[in-house]
Amino acid sequence: MTEESVLRLIISLIFIVGLILACAWIARRAGWAQTGGHRAVKVLGTQSLGARAHVTVVEIEDARLVLGVTASQITLLHTLGPSAPGAMAGPQAATDTPSFAAALGKVLKRR
Structure with missing residues (x-):
């Protein structure tokens, strides 16, 4: 093999690895690719409160947590009970919306 063909082979391998x-x-x-098998934390919904702050509802095991998220910290605002077994998880779930709104209202009234 000549020096030119070896160089061409090395450049081709680097290109293919970069493409992968x-x-x-x-x-x-x-x-498209899931990292890890079972997800312990599910994000049920997020509502933006401004440029760098939002309220998020996450589900961990049998509890739903209402979290306030800013650029510098995450604060637990409220803990909700487990969702109904037949309820659909996700932001489209109609059963989550009233309890999320009620929990957010309670938290905002406390402050």
């Missing part, structure tokens, strides 16, 4: 890494990165960012 780029495809893996795109798949992770798009949500």
